[in-house]
Amino acid sequence: MLIRSLALAAALAGWGAQAAAAELRFITLDVAPWASIDPASGQPVGVFPSVVREIARRSGHTITMSLQPFTRIDRELEAGTQDCTIIVWNDSRGSIVERGELVSDHPMGVIARQGVRLKAYEDLKGLTISVLRGLSIQPRFDTDSGLVKDFDVDYGQGLAKMEHNRLDAIAGAVPTILYLAKQRGMSDMLGDVLPLGTIPLVLQCSRASPHLGLTPDLNKAVRDMRDDGTLQRILEENHFT
Secondary structure: OHHHHHHHHHHHHHHHHHHOOOEEEEEEEOEOOOEEEOOOOOOEEOHHHHHHHHHHHHHOOEEEEEEEOHHHHHHHHHHOOOOEEEEEOOHHHHHOEEEEEEEEEEEEEEEEEOOOOOOOHHHHOOOEEEEEOOOOOOHHHHHOOOOEEEEEOOHHHHHHHHHOOOOOEEEEEHHHHHHHHHHOOOHHHEEEEEEEEEEEEEEEEEOOOOOHHHHHHHHHHHHHHHHOOHHHHHHHHOOOO
16 A cells, blocks of 8 residues: 555656646747837737737746847757747748747738839839838749849838838738837838738747647747737737737
């Protein structure tokens, strides 16, 4: 009886250790309104920080956040120095991350400078278009060698070039570009918007992470947030719809 009791106690202790809260690291793109650092508090604000804090609350895990340029995110995930991200999905990333729950379907498109006609896809021909390096927008657009693409590291570069008449349009996440233009007082500079569909923003966890086994916990938190309306509320509060 004593041996059985000790064995049961050991099994319960082992289960408790596995179920204990972990310290996780999440990385994403540093661009408002998705995520940025509030100058007053020095803390991350936006859709991503709000979603991650709610995931932490519901899952019981502690999560620290890192906001980085787009090109750095995959390197960190591949190395396992960051555990998870929420960012646009593309199939090429599937070799380094495990795809999780959908957070949002994000509208993608091309926004022209005021006075530049952009009513149909054919109007893109002959335009100089800012594109984020490494960002997949839409298969036809991504593989169209007949377009003149000017690659930038962030949307701010594209807006600055547009302000100086160095390009005709910016391609990417439409709500984000419109938000940044408004924050910079450049809304009047933008004109026609050509929608190019949507891309999924999903939870993705590094295959090299020592905490990959916790992905079901994180997925459940996201599903519950979607089902009870929390995700939609966060998107609307941060002007991301």
